[in-house]
Amino acid sequence: xRVALAPSFExxxxxxxxxxxRPLLDAAGPEVVLGWDADTIAAPIAPTAGSLFGxxxxxxxxxxxxxxxxxxxxxxxxxRTIPRDDNQPADIVIGQPGFSAEGRNAKGPVSPATLNVxxxxxxxxxGLAVADAWNHRVLIxxxxxxxxxxxxxxxxxxxxxxxxxxxxxxxQPTAGSLNWPYGVAEIAGxxxxxxxxxxxxxxxDDVDRSGQPADRVLGQTGFDCRDENGGADVGPGGMRWPHxxxxxxxxxxxxxxxxxxxxxxxxxxxxxGAPAGNVLGQSDMSACDHNQAAYYxxxxxxxxxxxxxxxxxxxxxxDTANSRLLGWIDDRTGSPADxxxxxxxxxxxxxxxxxxxxxxxxxxxxxxxxxxxxLAIADSGNNRVLLWQAAP
Numbered sequence: 001x002r003v004a005l006a007p008s009f010e011x012x013x014x015x016x017x018x019x020x021x022r023p024l025l026d027a028a029g030p031e032v033v034l035g036w037d038a039d040t041i042a043a044p045i046a047p048t049a050g051s052l053f054g055x056x057x058x059x060x061x062x063x064x065x066x067x068x069x070x071x072x073x074x075x076x077x078x079x080r081t082i083p084r085d086d087n088q089p090a091d092i093v094i095g096q097p098g099f100s101a102e103g104r105n106a107k108g109p110v111s112p113a114t115l116n117v118x119x120x121x122x123x124x125x126x127g128l129a130v131a132d133a134w135n136h137r138v139l140i141x142x143x144x145x146x147x148x149x150x151x152x153x154x155x156x157x158x159x160x161x162x163x164x165x166x167x168x169x170x171x172q173p174t175a176g177s178l179n180w181p182y183g184v185a186e187i188a189g190x191x192x193x194x195x196x197x198x199x200x201x202x203x204x205d206d207v208d209r210s211g212q213p214a215d216r217v218l219g220q221t222g223f224d225c226r227d228e229n230g231g232a233d234v235g236p237g238g239m240r241w242p243h244x245x246x247x248x249x250x251x252x253x254x255x256x257x258x259x260x261x262x263x264x265x266x267x268x269x270x271x272x273g274a275p276a277g278n279v280l281g282q283s284d285m286s287a288c289d290h291n292q293a294a295y296y297x298x299x300x301x302x303x304x305x306x307x308x309x310x311x312x313x314x315x316x317x318x319d320t321a322n323s324r325l326l327g328w329i330d331d332r333t334g335s336p337a338d339x340x341x342x343x344x345x346x347x348x349x350x351x352x353x354x355x356x357x358x359x360x361x362x363x364x365x366x367x368x369x370x371x372x373x374x375l376a377i378a379d380s381g382n383n384r385v386l387l388w389q390a391a392p
Contacts, residue, residue, distance in 0.1 A: 019299060019347065021340030023391040024316065024327040025375060029360035033086050034068070036384035038357070045383055047073045049089035049099040055378040056182075058385055059121035059128065060371035065144055067128060068378065068385055069118040069367070073102045076118055076130060078145060082374075083387065093148045105164075110135055112151035112161040120183040120244060120367065124191060124207075127153075131181045131193070135164040138184055138193055140207060155210045156193070157181065166197060173198045175213035175223040183244035183307075187252065188268060194242040194254070198226040201242055201254055218254070221273040234259055234288045236275035243306045244368075248315045251331060255305045255317070259288040262305060262317060264331050280317070281305060283334045290321065291349075297322050299336035299346040309368035311375060311390045314339060318365045318377070322349040325362070325377075339391070357382045 035052030045053045053072030060066055066079040068090075078092035093099050095115035096106050105114035117134035127141040130152075139152035155161060157178030159168060167177040179197030186192075191204040193214075202214035217223055219239035220230050230238030241258025252265040254276075263276035279285055281302030283292065290303040297303060297319070307318035314327040317337070327339025340346060342362040343353060352361040363381030370376075377386040 020345045021299060022338060024311075024314070024325055024339035024341040026389045026391050030377075030386040030388040032083050032088070032387040033359060034083060034088065034385040034387070036357070036382060037087065038359075045072070047075070047096070047100055047102045049077075049093070050087050052077075052383050052385060054380050054383060055385055056119045056366040056380055057121040057131070058367045058369045058376040058378045059123060060369045060374060060376050061123055061128070061144055062371065063126070063144055066376065067121050067144075069121055069130065071117055071119060071380070072383075074104050074106070074115050074117065075102070076115060076121075076145075092145055092150075094145055094150060097149065104134070110162045110164045112139065112153075112155060113149055115139075116164070120181075120185075120194070121369070122184045122186050124184075124186050129184045129186070129191065131184045133180050133182055133196075136166045136168075136178045136180065136197075137163070138178065138181055138191075154207060156204070156207065156212060159211050161210075172224055173200075173226050175202075175215075175217070176211055178202075179226070183242070183255075185245045185247075187245065187247045190268070192245045192252075194245055196242055199228055199230075199239050199242065200226065201239070201245060216269070217272050218269060218274060223272075229259075230273070234286050236263070236277070236279070236285045237273055239263070240288070244308050246308050246310060248308075248310050248331070249313075253308055253315060255308050257304045257306050257320070260290045260302045260304060261288070262302070262308065262315070262328075278331050278333045280315075280328055280331070280333070280335065280337075285333070296347045297324075297349050299326075299338070299340075300334060302326075303349070306366050307368040307378075309370040309375060311370050311373065316368060316370065316375065318368050320364055320366060323351050323353075323362045323364060323381075324349070325365070325368075341388075341391075351381060 056071040057069030075095035077090035120131040137157035140154040183194030200219035203216040261281040264278040303321035306320040324342035326337035351363040367378030
């Protein structure tokens with residue numbers, strides 16, 4: 001059900017020439033908005049089958065279901081079919097004993113059916129993988145869950161189903177431990193996990209048992225390191241705050257939010273610590289300032305990009321701290337984006353365009369998922385999820 005757009009606020013005047021970009025998403029706005037009522041902006045967010053509190057992950061599954069990491073309520077919500085109406089209630093809840101419950105690990109002990117700050121979501125084969133960030137693990141269902149409170153089949157990052165310590169209680173990471181993993185992705189049959197607190201990307205060629213160690217690591221030269229930027233200056237091999245990964249054509253992309261950039265590899269690296277070949281959001285591999293050290297952004301700059309997706313030939317980037325979405329078709333270092341949604345032009349920024357939330361505005365979007373021409377956006381600062389069609 002489409003709702004008319006609210007009147008726009010007058011954008012803030014900026015110095016210089018503001019370059020407008022072609023729309024990334026349909027200018028008519030989202031087709032469906034979940035978890036949001038424009039008439040109750042300041043109301044407390046109680047957990048229900050239709051409410052959301054700071055959602056940070058979303059997955060449009062090829063089987064036709066939709067999954068949302070309702071991060072602030074420490075739960076996973078599932079819709080068996082993609083919603084067609086605004087604020088349509090979820091069918092399945094995982095991580096809590098019911099739709100009205102909340103609390104870390106359901107206010108009880110850690111188990112394969114509980115969650116503590118869930119973030120990234122991805123398809124994994126016919127199932128689902130979830131980054132259970134503050135339990136320092138990844139939960140995997142071999143098939144998409146069909147009922148509420150369904151426990152995960154496999155767990156990575158912990159030795160047992162009740163484990164929850166960063167790096168399994170050690171000061172040093174291993175190939176089998178995790179520390180604040182925020183992003184997960186299936187790439188050509190491999191599972192990639194943004195092990196954010198260890199400043200690295202872990203890759204499993206396959207997953208068939210709980211506690212299984214990763215096969216490769218990027219961002220560090222070995223599994224026992226967790227130094228910022230790999231213990232060196234900012235460059236093509238290290239990371240500061242990796243948050244999401246995906247496949248863009250034949251390329252691997254990692255959103256290195258702490259360095260305000262997207263790292264791009266040609267093909268999938270087959271050795272530990274392999275350096276990226278290109279970077280978006282910065283002019284070169286050694287730069288890391290947000291908005292390239294300027295107050296206002298540009299078509300080639302980023303400020304804490306947390307999520308990525310692919311629509312057609314375009315790489316879609318959630319430029320989170322600028323509250324906008326950018327679309328790139330050129331992967332060369334320093335190249336500008338050519339598509340834009342969420343702001344009136346490439347030099348604009350501001351949560352909800354410095355106004356109140358509107359149907360087509362953005363505020364700290366943390367998660368993206370694309371299926372065909374549909375983009376799902378975890379619009380975390382507005383406590384909602386948007387389902388939005390790509391622009392022609």
